Amino acid sequence: MKNNTLNKGRILLLLALFVTLLLLTYSAFGQTNNLYNQQHRVSGIVTDTDGIPIPGVHVLISGTQTGTFTNTKGSYTISAHPTDVLSFSFVGFDTVEETVGNRIEVNITLNASVTDLGAVTVNAGYYTVSEKERTGSISSVKAADIEKQPVNNVLGALQGRMPGVYIQQNSGVPGGGFTVRIRGQNSISSGNDPLYIIDGVPFISETLSTIGLDIVSGASPLSSMNPSDIKSIEVLKDADATAIYGSRGANGVVLITTKKGNVGKTKVDLNIQSGIGRVANWVDLLNTTEYLEMRREAFANDGVEPTEFNAPDLLVWNTNRNIDWQDKVFGSTAYTNNAQLSVSGGNRQTQFSVRGGYYKETTVFPGDHDYNRYSLNSNINHRSDNERFKVSLATMFSVEDNNLFKSDISSDAMLLPPNTPELIDQEGNLVFYEEFTNPFTYTKQQFNANTKNFNANTLLSYKILPELEVKTSIGYTSMWRDELQLFPQSSLNPVSSAVASTEAGKATMESWIVEPQLEYSKEFKNSKLKVLLGTTFQETTRDLMVTEASGFSSDALLENLSAASQVNIVRFDYSQYKYNAIFGRINYSIKDRYIINLTGRRDGSSRFGPGNQFANFGAAGVAWLFSDEPFIEKSLPFLSFGKLRASYGITGNDRIGDYEYLDTYSTTDYPYQGNVGLYPTRLFNPDFAWEKNKKLEAALQLGFLNDRILLGTTYYRNRSDNQLVGLPLPGSTGFTSIRANLPALVENSGWEFELNTINIQRNNLNWSTSVNLSIPDNKLLEYPDLESSVYANIYELNRSLSLQRKLHISGVNPQTGAYEFEDVNNDGAISSPDDYRSIYELTQEFFGGIQNSLAFKNWQVDIFFQFVKQTGFKYTHFFAPGFMYNQPAYVMNRWQNIGEQTNVQRFTQSYTDAGIAYYNAQRTDYVYGDTSFVRLKNVSLSYNLPYQGKAFENVKIYMQGQNLFTITGYNGLDPETQGFSLPPLQRFTIGMQLTF
Template sequence: MKHATLAGFPCWCPITIVLIFLSLPVSLIASPPLQSTAQHQITGTVTDQEGLPLAGVNIIIKDREAGTMSDENGKYTMAVQDTDILIFSFVGFKMQEVAVAGKTDVHVTMQEDIMALEGVEVNAGYYTVKERERTGSISRINAEDIGKQPVSNPLAAMQGRMPGVYIQQNTGVPGGDFNIQIRGRNSIAGGNAPLYVVDGVPFPSEPSSAFGNLITNGGNSLNGLDVNNIASIEVLKDADATAIYGSRGANGVVLITTKKGSAGKASLDLNIQSGTGSVGRFMDLLDTGQYLQMRREAFANDGVEPTPANARDLLLWDTSRYTDWQKKLVGGTSYLTDLRGAVSGGNAQTSFRFGGGYRKETTVFPGDFGYRKLSGFLNLTHRSEDNRFRAEVSVNYAAEDNNLMSRDITSFIFLPPVAPPVYDNNGNLNWGPEGGSFNNPYSILRRTYTTGTDNLIGNVGLDYEFLPGLRAKVGMGYTSIRAKDVQVTPWSSIHPLSLSYEEANSTFGNKNTKTWIVEPRLEYAKTIGRGELRILAGSTFQQTKNESLYVYASGFSSDALLEDVASAGTIRSNSGYSEYNYHAVFGRVNFNWDSRYILNLTGRRDGSSRFGPGKRFAGFGAVGLAWIFSEERFLKNSLLSFGKLRASYGTSGNDQIGDYGYLDTYSSTVPYQDHAGLYPTRLFNPGYGWEVNKKLEIALELGLAHNRVTLSTAWFRNRSSNQLVGLSLPPVTGFSSIQANLPALVQNTGIEIALHTQNIRSEDFSWDTSVNITIPRNKLLEYPGLENSGYTNTYAIGKSLNIRKTFRYTGIEPQTGIYRFEDVNGDGRVSYPDDLQAIKAIEQDFFGGMHNSLSYKGLQLDVFFQFVRQTGNTSLFATRSVPGTSVNQPVEVMERWQQPGDVSNVQPFTQSASSAQTIAFNQSLFYGDNTIGDASFIRLKTVSLSYTVPARYLSGMKARVYVQGQNLLTITGYSGLDPEYSTSMRLPPLQMLTAGVQLTL
């Protein structure tokens, strides 16, 4: 297939720019030797304005490589020369320079910066900005927040901690998938995933494994990152923050920055952690007595006599037996081992950090299953003595090995409690009496699924100052994700009654995703009176290639040969290849007048190979404004420490659709007599273009009492139009749909609130609290021709995209006990689709989190609660089986209707597939709004308790011991396994408890 290219961008541009930078004079890198001067010891204490000691203050010698930090008592000791100048720096305090001048004791009182936010730098992608001066919406968590959680995926560490960012864990299986939405769902049928950027390099958001529909749900590419090597995660949300990423930032941007080395004596950091995991809560299911009562009553209600054919559980199985299938299948204990090490150091010109980690995590399922990750990283940073030339190299690598079964067996918890044992007396799988009356869940344990993934991220950054205020930069990055999956179905796992049409087989999958990117840019800064002007201009050249190969093999003579393709009697294969090219130019103009009035203009011209000729290029831009009104004279010396009003408006696009969608495509037919043909699979349609997302935000930020109380509130509105959806085609065309733009308009609005308070601050004790809450609303504003589209029974104008069109449940008929639904059209019967209504949505009404951090001397306690008010699938329908059949049920079914006049929400038991109860139940299961209910919860997400051993007990070493808990308690009225992900029966997020020790040498 001919690859799509972008006209107008010469292919030699990236190479030329790289050669220009590599040809810079190396003399700029050289550093003169240090002069030898007599040294002496100096000691001192660092305190704040109230005389309280400050721990962790950075103390470095100006123009030299030496440095140290103050201990928990604010004390420090270091070797200096009489001519040295000491620089003291600490977040929230003004930097101070103190000359040694022959002194042996230097005590420093740090002055709190009333504008404490001023010193905090926030990563905005192509530039950094001071927290107090940003015009866009950016949320951030740092390494300290991440390190207090025993997680292996950055998304898990972000849950509940950022306003406007909703993250849902889909499964508790290690290496599993996550859902993330930043300020709601914008696209009807296109992608809604954010852009991930790791150290300036785009990182794929699609599933990492070759198979996308098995136990891990395809996995998540971010599992390949070493969480403990992450320095910070910033999420860009509004137009001002995301517009510089153009179309790639339509659904938000997640910026991940890894840790860097620092100047000073080389140090070794070791971290050892071990723990266990388990399912935190179980469903309340019927015991043996209740189950037998349900079954016998069902036969009596139907007037049917139990027989071995229709009542194997009553007549063939041991009715005195009780098996708690929840405990047996998902009630085990998983074990976690995490080992990490890093070496860092360097001098004033060159710093380094390298190390690696090993993580092993087993499952709660029976059997020897587990996940392993081996990671390594390297970072080198160099700058010339005059600071005109800078260079940085960063490499991150991780190898994952996940050994699981092919299917999550959590759904088997509804097996009858009287079901036979899983093994017979000979140790073989037990299929029950009468030649196979038992669907043995342990057969799934033999259908193994293994996936191995290699993740490589590398980037090089070069930076040179040609003239004062004018810097040229280039970033070059490369990512590679290689996945190799094998799924095996042995003979021994196949039910005896299925051997006539099912045979042992294996499926092999290989997937390789490679991305390279080159981004040259120029930055210019100039002071104009009381104002500061900053200009950024750059270009992006990016290419992503996807290659895949799938092989299905069957006809094996033995289970021992299943992973040897050559031993198969029948082999079928399928391969795929796609190439995505993306080119862009972008610019930013920022003007800051008197640290009060800030204007930020951003623009980007994007080109994507996913669109046809004439549709590939589009322009996007944004404007951001900020007024720091606390700097006005009339507010000076007031209770208000900081006040800022900001607003932004702009556009971004979306091209998250398949590659080559505008071209005719063909696939080969099954070979016949050594010949194969081609048949069309898609029609040519070059007429569709970009989705457009218009974003508006207004926000207020306040700081009181020297910023010990900070409040941030924001209102946003995102409108996404020109929706990329599949346009339905008549059957006579031979195709079901064709890619097209429709003038549908989707709106997301919301309110975000973030509050931080320093409740207590004394010499030995401190207590901080942070709370965030988001109130989102999603609505389909316009969809011309919706009634004639393929989505007429899916969406409704004025309603959320997350609705279900359902029958309105009106209760149980008191005389018959059968479900009743509203007859909307009045024709005397309830039918699909005439009586469907847009009734309920499965979505969040609000979500957020609350974090309390308390410290007493060397003790540190962090407690974080996540809360969500939402709707979800009710647990009564988790079994997908009508009460009365040979499937266990929640105990709520015992409150069933039994006689005329009873008031209940549960129908009388039935075992018949054609009874009135079964027909009504199936109607309810697929279309009834009584399948949707409250799934709100408050979760004790994280508890971390640590103790830092006083330095006086250690000889030049730092030590910290800690215990951590994750998902320790869930408060909810939901009666299912877990309210977070209620749309299918999967293993819930595990309750983890770990302990560890961190040593710094």
């Protein structure tokens, strides 16, 4: 099956290349024939990205004085030859050039110009605001940047592209999880994930995985979303932007907007791509010669004679066999196939879009394992002739089928000795050994996760008066995840007592939300007023069940639980979350220069105790566009844009579990007299209340040379108090702690910088650069009686929450050859908490990205670098060098003779003094170090064929690369994931986009 998958991938790549060459040849002939075509009339409609017609657009035949303008409905008509190039230009939008060809209708969508901040609008959730006038901190990534990256989860396309937003990929396994932190960790023990909103509907961010935690730990529900369906992603960060979301905005808000239809004739877009992926970096391990030398020296150091029992690798196994198990375990090539088909169009009143997608990705692990995703996204927008009534409906449905196995076996590739015998015989059966667990056992233990996700939103609006509009947003989300883990008898060691079994997990989540709103806007002589008032009603239910079954008569029946002789429900959970709120916004501007924005929300949540279920949140933001002041325009003519803005407010954090303030009980494992008993698991706390985050921000934005150079500098300080932590209780209560609020104070502060430049802007050549840099700082400012709490050895005032308090390793004793450690309190023992004085903060000192985009005629190339300066886990083994496990090659620089100075202790094969010393080293600063890196994250090269015929409106071919190379001093697989998990894969993709 594996060979068939590989062959299919190669065939698709060859087919894509063949079709590309065919189209190039056809376009060459087609364009020659077009030279003889006569002048004809061309008409069309010009709209913005929201499908709204743009009047007054200048339509010009390039190189001539012949042109026209669009009318009030965005329509135009002009006479042109097939070889003519039409130029569409309008103030506030990027100029677009389009070759006529044989077409009689050329519809154009204009993008807001980056250099005209007044024309660029950003999504702020309940409202939109121009980039020029916004008072809050909002970062945005558009579809153009997402589409250039071959990723299966849209979060992977955001890494390094937004200041203040740190995203870490936890695993290279398809369907694996991501960690997202917007301006740091605000809470000590509550959730720190942001709020996700898709087309106005809150989207679940917590994993629904129940039994697949080993292979897809923290599986992100966003993996079910097709990145090609996304129009833009905005991240709200400060209080001005997030306070309108109240209790859900403490950790930031991620707004995802899907693509919609545009005005014009029906357009069909087909995008097909195929690619490969692999692990980019392998660890430099010992070969067999070095490994055997290590083992023999370890026995000699310990004064132990090798035998067939304690040293089969020396006396039984083939000492001439040399296998790099990285090649066997994760050295395969992963293949991806991606096909997207969309149909869109519409007239001035109604626009529609239907998008379907299929994505398949195999793995680098052995066996026939793959990940499949099917998606269908539709959107329809309608407005009445008088523009008073508007309705839109957006739906998204996707199915994920993830066929993997139980565990990530990447670590085994670095632990297996290089002369380990074959682990699978010629018949494909597992070979078991007493010395270790055969990692290929897991490849025989099939894991399958099937996820279905449905998301729908309807927005109705009606203008009662020219200044007053009433609207209602209605949303529904449901997600189902079924997981099945099989343990066939053929995967179990015959000498063990384990029997064939099955684990089945089922989780569902349903949520509905209704948000009626009233919006008022009024323009006065020198000022503008906008008022928004709304309310929210939301309910979310979750339930999950995990079942174990055993006693199957055959491995072929493992998927049928009714064939088991014993079936047990080992976990069953149900929760209901109800949420209600009223929110509002007042925005007032004077002379378009002085702007104030007030937002507020009163929230009610079922997650908090009686008397604490409601709380108030709000913020104020102000901005001064000082570049519009007459004295600035005269004295600083080179300054094209200047704005000072600031905000302060309070948001909340309800990212906690349901019912945590209540008494809870669990069933006993063993029945008493035939009855199942209950025992308490949590104590009631009526004072259980909200965590609150007070956010302060100040920013300066500058533009030079007609905004060809844009510089933004932001300082923020977020302080989160009323922390929900576990307060210790005396043992007589029967509980170790109770979850309660504590006046502990966590601060996240930092600086964010953005620089955007247009280096070259000519007819056939454009070059732009974008740079962002974040310098975060996380501190625990207050914690009452920290010294006497259970967290005394975990946290420290004025240090990060990621603090690691460890022993300090002094190095290798030149006399004994074993690691030694600093005895801080000089009590002669290395165990007292007083000896844990080496402090490491596993956090980012700074991070960011650099993007360069170059367009020359029909060519487009984009290059993006991601960089991170951080401290993390160094690449170290759990076993001392000399044990029957392979080691990184640097261990050969070990201590051998008395008096030698080295950083690697002597080899040992037992838990003697050196073995114990290595075990203790795992509790020291030995395991931490610099894990910084600079990564060529993405390269995209595309070419628009100079082809304009009856068959296609546009043809583009492209190549994309992801995670191409990494510059780092880290010795392990990857400095981002660290440890032994499968790292993000290096990917290469070739594709073609056809527009009909």
